[in-house]
Amino acid sequence: MHEIRLFKKTGEEKEREYTQCLICAHKCRIKEGKSGVCRTIANKGGKLYSINYGILVAQGVDPIEKKPLFHFLPGTFSYSIASPGCNFRCLGCQNADISQSYRDEGYESHLEYFKDLERVPPEDVVKSALRSNCKSIAYTYTDPAVFFDYSLDVMELAHKNGIKNVFVTNGYYTEESVGATKGLLDAANIDIKFFNDSNYRKICGGRLEPVLEAVKMFYKNGVHLEITTLLIDEYNNNPEEIRAIADFIASVDANIPWHISRFFPLYKMQDGRVTQEKSLTAAANIGKDAGLKYIYVGNIRLDGYEDTVCPSCRSLLVKREGYNILENNIIEGGKCKFCGYKIYGAF
Template sequence: MKTLAKFWRPINGKVECYLCPVGCELKDGQVGSCGVRVNHEGKLYTYTYGSLISAAIDPVEKKPLFHFYPGHKTLTIATPGCNLHCKGCQNWEISQVPKGEVTENSFYQETNAPPEVIVEKALEEGCESISYSYSDPTIFAEYMIDVAKLAKEKGLKNIMVTAGYINPEPLEEIDRYMDAYSIDLKFFSDESYRKYSKGRLQPVLDTIRYVFERGKWLELTTLLVPKYLDEEQLRGIANWISEELAPWVPWHISRFFPYYKAKDLPHTPVEELEKAYRIGKEAGLEYVFVGNLFGNDHESTFCPKCGNRVIGRKGYIITGIDMKDGKCGRCGYEIKGRF
């Protein structure tokens, strides 16, 4: 639904969107890089407020969040659009909106799921949280803020699943209502970000640091994209997490499958996933997980001190928990998270 956007200002006869680092300056009628924000007669509008394109009840582990109230159900929602353009996007049908489609397709005018409907559904289904995901929720910031504010009033938690490509001011407003973040740290190279995603590294690092310093629960994910992500970058990511954040911040390394414009790339070899896991452990990270490889040995949480399996998993299913008051059931070591 067409709604006046936040996070813009008039500049030199145009409107400047400062929601994200792309910083689009749009003439009347022009559409932003995200595909869903438009300058209409000197004002910036979002055309996807409440335009729900995907909704599902997921285990929180699917986000992935492994140490945020394990096993609970989360209502996950998305509207179309994205401010990055990853070559291998697995949700490209909803994230990569063709320029002009929002002003021509009646879906964007006729579809509207008000925030109160989303929150009521989450409560009805016994969910403990609402997650904003699938496309990048940065692009539906206005809708996310309204849903999250109401959700918080009703006792629900809020989770932002994002690539972290957002400017500080919008992030600060969103963060008032967020409880946890799952953030993609795709590369540790500005060149790789530009070539693969049409983005930059530093704004993502700034977002991650902000969230961490605010004390919100944070888990990071890196998709092992062949050609664009090398061992040097993996070591850079692992060391940065360990030294600049904390060794207990969970790091999910995930297997790549070719989609969209990256069908020329191969699947990530299993041995590369194992190598990345070892790199994380060598950097001192306490919790390294391997995703998109069902049934592997690195899906569960093990106590960093004694090696006890404190949270068993198979895929997204919890198979057992051996903790008491957030501590290892065997040796009493504190397992960082929200439990």
């Protein structure tokens, strides 16, 4: 087990000492011999340890557009890694096999299972990224919060080797963990799943407010941000909720790209239905009315909805088809080739 950076001994509860984890907004108070909500952090002797440090359940090369990040080094590849577990339990999770397999058992059984698995040293991830000509490393598929210390170790080495770092995350972070990524994290795609605390609690096992706070903190630290909302008919497609998400993004920066993604029934939400095309286009229009400059509709092929258009002269800048870039009119310095308008992002 690997001692984590962010914890504090806070005191006693029911006459037993506990230690508090500060990685994510659950801020679990963990007693000796127990683990937190994510089951990946355990208390041993009053210190907290990551039990999945270096255990990778996914390693691969993805287009950065798959994250999705459309305004961050477009057309490049991102070396993508994940460790098992999650701090959320989203009923519609698309990676439940690697994120949720943890939840029902104690951490000891996982430690036993990990005993025979290879723990990948951080330098091997960076070497693989360099070998595959990736410009970034993405901490993705499960939430980087559950392999946070490993991510920080990889991120430090990545920067030393000229590679950028990218989180794909539910955004459930604390002031301490956002602070720990300062200067190391270059970009993040953060989910805003609902604008409704009750649905966050019921469907994901989290809360809305910490996510909004983390978006603001990451932005303040200069992290390039893009936001994703998985649109689920009858759950979050009402115009008021969509408008509230769009207004929030605009209040941080109307340049932040917003990805509205189509839902397919998965995991424990088999009763949900595939999001209708008209719900997706209606949400995109609401985003435009709220003043957002870059809105994309994903998980569906809708002509023009994945393209980047210059907010100033309305010329087509980037024509996309799925993860492929068919045309790119953003020139050096990240400017529109036709009118010189500066486009949000890193190009």
